[in-house]
Amino acid sequence: MTTGHCVVLCAALAAAIVLTGVPSFAQHITGTPGSPDATTTIDGRYLPPPPQAFRGQIELNADRSKPAWPMRVVPPKGAPNILLIMTDDVGFAAPSTFGGVIPTPVLDRIAANGLRYTNFHSTSLCSPTRAALITGRNHHAVGFGVVSDRSTGFPGYNSVIGKDNATIGRILLENGYRTSWFGKDHNTPEWVASQAGPFDQWPTGLGFEHFYGFVGGDTNQWQPHLFNDTQAIYPYVGHPTWNLTTAMADDAIHWMKELNDIDPAMPFFLHYVPGGTHAPHHPTPEWIEKIHTMHLFDNGWNALRDTIFANQKKLGVIPQDAKLTPWPDQLLKKWDMLTTEEKKLYIRQAEVYAAYLAYTDHEIGRVIQAVEDMGKLDNTLIIYISGDNGASAEGSPNGTPNELLQFNGIELPVAEQMQWYDAWGNDQTYPHFAVAWSWAFDTPYKWTKQIPSFFGGTRQGMAISWPARIADKGGIRWQFHHVIDIVPTILEVTGIPAPVMVDGIAQKPIDGVSLAYAFDKANADAPSPHKIQYFEMAGVQGLYNDGWMLSAVPVRPPWELLGKAILDPASAYKFELYDVRHDWTQYTDVAAGDDGADVCRVREEPGAAAGCLGDDARGGASPELGGGPAGVHLCG
Amino acid sequence: MFTYAGETVTGIPGGAAPKLLNTSYTITADIEVPQGGVEGIVHTNGGRFGGYGMYLLKSKPVFVWNLLDLKRVRWESPEALAPGKHTVVFDFKYDGLGFATLAFNNTSGIGRMGTGVLKVDGKVVATQTMDRTVPLLLPWDETFDIGADTGTPVDDHDYQVPFKFTGTIDKLTIALDPPKLTPEDEKKLSDAYRAAQDGQ
Numbered sequence: 001m002t003t004g005h006c007v008v009l010c011a012a013l014a015a016a017i018v019l020t021g022v023p024s025f026a027q028h029i030t031g032t033p034g035s036p037d038a039t040t041t042i043d044g045r046y047l048p049p050p051p052q053a054f055r056g057q058i059e060l061n062a063d064r065s066k067p068a069w070p071m072r073v074v075p076p077k078g079a080p081n082i083l084l085i086m087t088d089d090v091g092f093a094a095p096s097t098f099g100g101v102i103p104t105p106v107l108d109r110i111a112a113n114g115l116r117y118t119n120f121h122s123t124s125l126c127s128p129t130r131a132a133l134i135t136g137r138n139h140h141a142v143g144f145g146v147v148s149d150r151s152t153g154f155p156g157y158n159s160v161i162g163k164d165n166a167t168i169g170r171i172l173l174e175n176g177y178r179t180s181w182f183g184k185d186h187n188t189p190e191w192v193a194s195q196a197g198p199f200d201q202w203p204t205g206l207g208f209e210h211f212y213g214f215v216g217g218d219t220n221q222w223q224p225h226l227f228n229d230t231q232a233i234y235p236y237v238g239h240p241t242w243n244l245t246t247a248m249a250d251d252a253i254h255w256m257k258e259l260n261d262i263d264p265a266m267p268f269f270l271h272y273v274p275g276g277t278h279a280p281h282h283p284t285p286e287w288i289e290k291i292h293t294m295h296l297f298d299n300g301w302n303a304l305r306d307t308i309f310a311n312q313k314k315l316g317v318i319p320q321d322a323k324l325t326p327w328p329d330q331l332l333k334k335w336d337m338l339t340t341e342e343k344k345l346y347i348r349q350a351e352v353y354a355a356y357l358a359y360t361d362h363e364i365g366r367v368i369q370a371v372e373d374m375g376k377l378d379n380t381l382i383i384y385i386s387g388d389n390g391a392s393a394e395g396s397p398n399g400t401p402n403e404l405l406q407f408n409g410i411e412l413p414v415a416e417q418m419q420w421y422d423a424w425g426n427d428q429t430y431p432h433f434a435v436a437w438s439w440a441f442d443t444p445y446k447w448t449k450q451i452p453s454f455f456g457g458t459r460q461g462m463a464i465s466w467p468a469r470i471a472d473k474g475g476i477r478w479q480f481h482h483v484i485d486i487v488p489t490i491l492e493v494t495g496i497p498a499p500v501m502v503d504g505i506a507q508k509p510i511d512g513v514s515l516a517y518a519f520d521k522a523n524a525d526a527p528s529p530h531k532i533q534y535f536e537m538a539g540v541q542g543l544y545n546d547g548w549m550l551s552a553v554p555v556r557p558p559w560e561l562l563g564k565a566i567l568d569p570a571s572a573y574k575f576e577l578y579d580v581r582h583d584w585t586q587y588t589d590v591a592a593g594d595d596g597a598d599v600c601r602v603r604e605e606p607g608a609a610a611g612c613l614g615d616d617a618r619g620g621a622s623p624e625l626g627g628g629p630a631g632v633h634l635c636g
Numbered sequence: 637m638f639t640y641a642g643e644t645v646t647g648i649p650g651g652a653a654p655k656l657l658n659t660s661y662t663i664t665a666d667i668e669v670p671q672g673g674v675e676g677i678v679h680t681n682g683g684r685f686g687g688y689g690m691y692l693l694k695s696k697p698v699f700v701w702n703l704l705d706l707k708r709v710r711w712e713s714p715e716a717l718a719p720g721k722h723t724v725v726f727d728f729k730y731d732g733l734g735f736a737t738l739a740f741n742n743t744s745g746i747g748r749m750g751t752g753v754l755k756v757d758g759k760v761v762a763t764q765t766m767d768r769t770v771p772l773l774l775p776w777d778e779t780f781d782i783g784a785d786t787g788t789p790v791d792d793h794d795y796q797v798p799f800k801f802t803g804t805i806d807k808l809t810i811a812l813d814p815p816k817l818t819p820e821d822e823k824k825l826s827d828a829y830r831a832a833q834d835g836q
Contacts, residue, residue, distance in 0.1 A: 190649065190651025215649070402704060404775055408686075408747075410704065562743060
């Protein structure tokens with residue numbers, strides 16, 4: 001072998017070790033093997049683990065034989081319980097924790113007891129973010145380039161996660177966790193969502209032993225289309241005050257307590273993803289009244305942005321030199337241009353929304369309290385992601401008493417909506433607020449849900465607590481991260497490897513990188529290992545690369561749901577470039593600047609897989625763009 | 637053609653159900669009315685925020701199209717059904733080109749008018765024309781149900797869920813007859829598509 005060969009081979013080996021991140025495996029056994037209470041860890045690279053060899057002895061007579069039970073599989077010692085919580089359609093600036101005016105004391109509590117991440121991102125849409133979150137892979141790599149409702153029969157878009165992308169539920173399950181999923185499942189293909197199945201792409205088929213929730217983008221919280229595992233249930237019939245937001249917390253608490261009563265040693269993983277605060281905004285009347293008396297929105301959406309922006313600086317969740325992006329005058333009315341009736345309706349819409357967020361946060365708090373009541377808070381990793389994408393602009397410029405109107409292209413004038421003013425939020429409505437509120441709830445950023453190229457669509461507040469491990473309580477972290485980084489984080493802290501094979505099927509590499517390094521205060525200012533990230537949704541593209549953000553400018557706002565198709569997405573968009581190291585909010589486009597930044601420059605880095613943003617309308621469908629660790633041709 | 641055995645089946649989601657938007661269709665229900673009368677859902681998809689339902693109120697066949705909670709169009713038989721076997725049919729003729737125009741970047745085919753006829757044992761009992769129909773989506777959290785309703789009712793004034801059918805459904809069929817583009821339609825749409833592109 002020549003030296004040259006050796007260099008190549010050694011480099012490949014080193015790369016393989018770095019890429020898979022598999023530590024050398026040492027089986028750890030507790031108790032006496034063969035006894036009923038013995039446990040073992042497994043070599044998690046191949047799942048499920050093979051059956052254990054019989055360790056006893058078999059003679060002709062049972063009394064003389066020695067029994068031996070298989071050891072129970074457990075995760076590595078010290079692996080925490082995990083609560084992975086994510087709310088729905090919550091803009092960065094909605095919760096109080098990130099400068100908002102809506103009280104979210106539970107998210108505040110997690111942040112105060114742990115860390116706040118201020119530079120964390122979603123894909124800008126529900127199903128894609130959710131698929132990426134539970135697999136650690138980019139959304140196109142797991143069949144969810146777009147929401148399941150809009151799936152098409154192409155790779156990356158067919159709403160099939162694929163058996164080469166085992167979820168974190170499956171990985172933890174095989175490593176000895178009890179696993180469960182509560183709330184929204186927007187990752188089951190529509191055509192298998194009936195009682196005819198098959199059920200392998202339902203939560204219970206994806207590695208979550210128990211599911212209590214709904215399948216689809218949203219559901220009525222008063223009369224939901226609800227499942228217990230895969231069975232439809234109708235607990236609301238005859239109970240007019242029943243609400244899913246409370247019921248799912250009850251079910252989660254019951255699931256944990258039952259487990260704790262039967263076997264408190266069992267580690268657990270809850271994927272807790274409530275319908276709040278996606279439309280329909282369905283809080284209880286008590287929460288609506290409580291928020292109403294706070295008069296949070298009386299001064300309108302423009303004043304609200306100023307208030308939030310000031311709060312954000314005070315809290316330190318945006319840099320002190322961050323600039324508040326301008327109001328989009330061409331798209332949305334300023335508050336002082338509105339009539340008295342418009343203001344009255346819009347305030348009501350925002351109050352009901354705020355009540356829904358506060359209610360959702362409160363019920364999450366009950367689940368967390370149950371963990372504390374069991375005495376398990378100390379070794380429980382709680383990841384609370386505020387929203388799966390930016391605030392939703394899917395409610396029409398006037399808002400709507402019935403979201404279905406908007407999705408059928410019907411915008412109701414304010415005067416007509418007033419007939420639902422009092423009912424807003426109860427089961428006679430399926431409501432959503434006016435678009436301008438979503439822009440305000442994404443302060444200080446531009447754009448909203450559906451837009452992947454601007455942080456209004458993608459930046460999410462996140463708080464993580466783990467008292468046993470995170471000592472920098474109340475700390476803030478600024479490193480760029482993305483939902484695909486959650487699975488690698490969980491794997492790192494549990495000491496469980498990413499499987500290379502599950503059920504005999506080779507697994508795709510995990511795209512994300514762990515953010516656990518930043519748990520330590522010493523690493524508070526460490527550079528992020530997440531250097532490059534593509535964003536793509538419905539043809540709109542963005543590319544983050546080590547402090548720079550290339551952003552396609554949307555040609556159609558998200559609330560124009562029935563606009564003409566864009567015939568040539570590859571050439572339809574103007575790109576802007578932002579230096580987000582110094583321009584936190586994408587305020588100043590430097591694409592045409594004279595500082596050497598040129599949108600069409602080509603960056604190539606050693607070993608990089610090259611893709612081209614310009615030659616594929618679906619952009620991120622190129623796996624190179626998705627999984628590539630380094631450079632990309634920005635323009636071909 | 638979709639055929640159901642009449643078993644009470646609820647919870648079929650939109651992705652696994654016949655799609656009745658922007659198309660002509662015929663719903664045919666063979667039912668048996670017990671002594672003492674009948675009530676309840678024969679078939680429904682949707683609820684309070686949009687959808688349709690075929691049901692019996694005090695033994696009278698009713699069909700309701702709930703147009704997104706903005707308007708409800710109602711077909712109702714003036715006569716109650718006598719005990720025994722009956723066939724209730726809702727026949728809808730859609731007056732538009734349907735979803736097919738969307739392939740030409742054109743929404744003119746959807747949400748158009750149409751006329752529905754309610755028939756009992758072969759006799760027309762009610763006829764109504766809808767000026768507009770639901771163009772794109774029924775509620776995704778409501779379901780296609782036979783023999784009972786889930787979620788919310790299509791008309792709160794008529795019933796509350798589950799409103800289980802008190803008779804027997806022997807068979808339910810749904811026949812779809814979607815509009816087909818003629819060569820002339822296609823030419824017109826293609827020309828408009830090209831004109832729009834040229835205009836860009």
